[in-house]
Amino acid sequence: MDTPKPARRGRPRKTEAPKRAPGRPAAADNPDLRERLLDAAIACYARQGIAATSLRAIAAEAGVNPALLHYYFGDKEQLQEAVSSERLFPLIVGLREGLADGGDDVFDLVGRFVANMGRIIETHPWLPSLWVREVLCEGGALRQTLLYDKIGPLLPRMLAARFADAQAQGRINADLDPRLLMVSLIGLTLFPAASAPTWRHLFGAEDLDLAAQRRHALALLDKGLTP
Numbered sequence: 001m002d003t004p005k006p007a008r009r010g011r012p013r014k015t016e017a018p019k020r021a022p023g024r025p026a027a028a029d030n031p032d033l034r035e036r037l038l039d040a041a042i043a044c045y046a047r048q049g050i051a052a053t054s055l056r057a058i059a060a061e062a063g064v065n066p067a068l069l070h071y072y073f074g075d076k077e078q079l080q081e082a083v084s085s086e087r088l089f090p091l092i093v094g095l096r097e098g099l100a101d102g103g104d105d106v107f108d109l110v111g112r113f114v115a116n117m118g119r120i121i122e123t124h125p126w127l128p129s130l131w132v133r134e135v136l137c138e139g140g141a142l143r144q145t146l147l148y149d150k151i152g153p154l155l156p157r158m159l160a161a162r163f164a165d166a167q168a169q170g171r172i173n174a175d176l177d178p179r180l181l182m183v184s185l186i187g188l189t190l191f192p193a194a195s196a197p198t199w200r201h202l203f204g205a206e207d208l209d210l211a212a213q214r215r216h217a218l219a220l221l222d223k224g225l226t227p
Contacts (some may be wrong), residue, residue, distance in 0.1 A: 034072050041083050046126040050141040084146050096155045106166040116191040116215045128194035156182045172225045188217035
C-alpha cells in the first residue's frame, strides 16, 4: 500500500499595513505634533533668532525628523508665518480685548496694560526676547508683517489716541507725548523682562521678579502721568 502523503500547508498570509498617502511621514498621525513643532520653533527663535535657526535645528529641538516640518509647514518662511499668526498675533489681540472695553480712566487703562502684559509674559516667557529681537530691532524678521501691517493699527495707535484724548481733557500730564507714552509702556514691560538675566546678574537682584517689575512700572507711571 502506498503511504498517503501529508497535506501541504499553505504559508500564512501577511496582513498588509494600511497604505499612507505618498510622502506622508508616519509620525504625522500624531494630532499634537503640529503644536509641538510650533513650540520648538518658538524656543529656537527666542534663543538664537529666526535668521540663525534652520529647520533641522527646530526638528532637533522637537525630537523629530526634519521631513515633518516640511510636511506641516512647507518651508522656513511658511513656518515663520505660522508662528507669527498662530502664536504671536493672538497674544496681542487678547491684550487689546482686555483694554478696549475700559472707560475713560487713563490710569486704569495703563494699570490694566501693565498687569495684562505681565500675565502674558508669565505664561509665555519666550515673548520678551523674541519680540525685542524680531519685532522691535532693525532687521527683525517679523517687524514688517507683524508690527506695521497687523499690530500697529490694532493696539499702539488705539492707545495713543486714548492718551491724546485724556491729555486734551487735562487728565494727564501736558508735558507727555501720547505716542511716546505707548513707547514707555513697552519699555517698562517687555524690555525689563527681555534683559532680566543681565540686570539681575549686574545688581545681584534675583528677588526682582515679574511682580516687582510690575509694581515698579506702575509707581513710575503713576507719578509721571499725574497732571
